[in-house]
Amino acid sequence: MPETPPYRDDQSDGLLAVQTAGDNAPALSISEISALLKRTVEDRFGFVRVRGELSGVKRAASGHLYLSLKDENARLDGVMWRGGAQRLGFVPEDGVEVIATGKLTTYPGRSNYQIVIERMEIAGEGALLALLAKTKARLEAEGLFAPARKRPLPYLPRVIGVVTSPTGAVIRDILHRLRDRFPTHVVVWPVLVQGPGAAAQIAAAVRGFSALEPAGAVPRPDLVIVARGGGSIEDLWCFNDEDVVRAIAASSIPTISAVGHETDTTLADFAADVRAPTPTAAAEIAVPVRGELVAGLADLHARQQRAVVRLVGLSRERLEQRARRLPAPQALLEGQAQRLDDLGDRLRRALGHRTGLAAAALAQRAAGLRPAVLGARLQQGSERLAAQRLRPSLVLQRIEAARAQVGALDRVRRSLDPKAPLARGYVLVTDASGQLVRSRVVAAGHGLLHLEFADGVLDVAPGAAPAPASPARPATKPRVAPPGDAQPKLL
Missing domain, CATH: 2.40.50.140 (Nucleic acid-binding proteins)
Incomplete structure (x- = not known):
């Protein structure tokens, strides 16, 4: 550092800074x-x-x-x-x-x-525990440790995923215990379980198991175990990492936390669905004992067989008791056989009696069929027929009456024929569509008219100039055809 120059009394305050020769304290920026x-x-x-x-x-x-x-x-x-x-x-x-x-x-x-x-x-274990308590309280307030989030473990998982170190004794203990209890397919995701980077690897492994497809190349576990052996609070600190806790809480697969020994507690234990005191205990929780299952199945099979045999025996006893109460088949048929014999005897007697009555009735009627009787009845019929002779006058009267009625109807027909007046010089006028034309004004509006005479039809076209009006003639009342007559009316 530059030395501080001594104070000089000969210098006086001025407006401008003075830089003297040999000054070893220049002004610094x-x-x-x-x-x-x-x-x-x-x-x-x-x-x-x-x-x-x-x-x-x-x-x-x-x-x-x-x-x-x-x-x-x-x-x-x-x-x-x-x-x-x-x-x-x-x-x-x-x-x-x-x-x-x-x-x-x-x-x-x-x-x-x-x-x-x-x-x-x-700074010290006390500060570490204080940080742990503070982090726990914050995550618990978010609901990550709530009991309602816990899920039941599968009873018999087909595949178990293990997040741990591949070289430690933990994985060997888990595999050994699983092999003894119930051999199961195990997928190990190797991670660091201590030191820098361990927390990130553990969180990534938990998320990686959840991201596996059920039918992928790597089988998706039905259960995940996060495990580590015992150690100090500093050794287990990565399992208190917030990222690890959130990954376990968000896992779509049920998880077991088996970190440390029974007295060790980490935040991962609170976030997992089940906490195991040791990794070996986690394997025991994960699967049942195969031998016990086999024995239980054998016991259930034996109980089932005993129940079936007992049910069959009870049914046989009930059937025998009911069979003893039933009457003998011969006793059931004796009364009906006797009644059948009685009805058969009555039927034979009834047929004989009926035949006798029919023979008597036939003999009685046969007496009236003698030739003399039949000849007398024929003679009586002939006489009645001869008495009923037909008179010609009756037939002729009916014919004349019918002829008169037909003639009257023909006269009415001729009088109502609309074309009968044509023979007397009348003309029937229709337009091109066959509609009857009744007035001169209507006839002038058509381009073509049909004039029907007694000897044929003549087509005419009205002239451009109207013809001089003829003297008005009194209109004659047309005759009305009877109902159902579709003939046109005469002018």
């Missing part, structure tokens, strides 16, 4: 003094570890993390670039006490200093 301060702070505090409570945590769209560290008396701004923020093993929140490792620097834009954080850890 704001940028220059800011750069000097930045280098000085970074050289002096190039590596620091700061303990404080997080405040004003904000994650920018670029992924950078901006926050403040504070204690009872002071406050220090901090920034964590995107790469370091992505490697954090927890979600930073206000009120969490952390230890931040990085370097101090200045920000010339606001003339303040800040810490550039390269690594950030929770």
